[in-house]
Amino acid sequence: MNPMPPHAAPEFDDAFRTRLHDLFGWRRDIRHFRTDALPDGTIERLIGIACLAPSVGLSQPWRFVIVDDPARRQAVLDNFTTCNAEALGACSDERASRYASLKLAGLREAPCHLAVFCxxxxxxxxxxxxxxxPEMADYSVVAAISTLWLAARAEGIGVGWxxxxxxxxxxxSLGVPRDWRLIGYLCIGYPRAEDDRPELERVGWERRQPPGDHIVRR
Incomplete structure (x- = not known):
């Protein structure tokens, strides 16, 4: 079997790289959504872009579930409410009041819910x-989610994980095969406001550390 001939590689100039850096910087985890519906076919198109992500052995282990059914959405919201209450209860007294003030999901407002499994x-x-x-399959799905996230951001669409x-x-709740592993549950829609700083940094929960803090040389 002869390999497929390669396509000519595109050239990415400095202007493109600058805009790409802007895209990375403005990709935020969105919790505050407008309720406007996305144009028909948007989610399917973004999933198509996500499938361009790398995957171990070209296994493409991602499975996307578009959650439209109100009862299933409510079940996920109930699940979040229970888990969030447990997380609040586990907080120290010092952190509990601050945790309670955080908006940690846009499940009620986001027009699209997307569950991504491996x-x-x-x-x-x-x-x-x-x-x-074997966990490389999970990481492949994470790469697909990240690809979708950036593609959505480029269209002014927000994503919350x-x-x-x-x-x-x-x-x-979603009735998927028992051997599928949930990797990410995403809220997708137009954000109410734009900001290039993480929300948790803006409200004082944590600060973004400089890249040098995460580098080790051996």
Whole structure:
């Protein structure tokens, strides 16, 4: 089988790189959404872009569930409410009042809910690269989510990643196969306001650390 001939590589100039840096800087985790519906086909198109992400062994283990049913959405919201109350109860007295003031999800307002799962058992890719690190399938799905997030941001669409959930309950509520692993539950829609600073930094929960703090040389 002959390999496919390569396409001519595009050239990315300094102006493009500057705009790309701006895109990274303005990609925020959105919790405050307008309720306006997205144009028809938007989510499907963004998922198509997400599928351009790298995946271990070309396994493409991502599984996208567009959650439209009101009862299923309510089940996810109830799940969040329960888990959020438990997280609040685990906070120290010093942090509890601040935690309670945070808006940590846009589940009520966001016009689109998207659950993203990993199917680790997929036979696509023939297991290449997963024998010693099966979690690479999960990381591949994370890469797809990040790709979707940046593509959405480039169109003025916001994304919020909701992690205060019991993943087993989410999977049960959505009726997906038992071997699918929840990687991310996303709220997607137009943000109420724009800012290039993380919301948790703006409200004083945490500050962004300089990149040098995360580098180790050996």
């Amino acid at each position: 199917e680790r058992a997929t036979e696509v890719g023939h297991g290449l690269g997963r024998r010693t690190m 909701v992690s205060i959930l019991d993943p087993a309950v989410v999977a049960l």
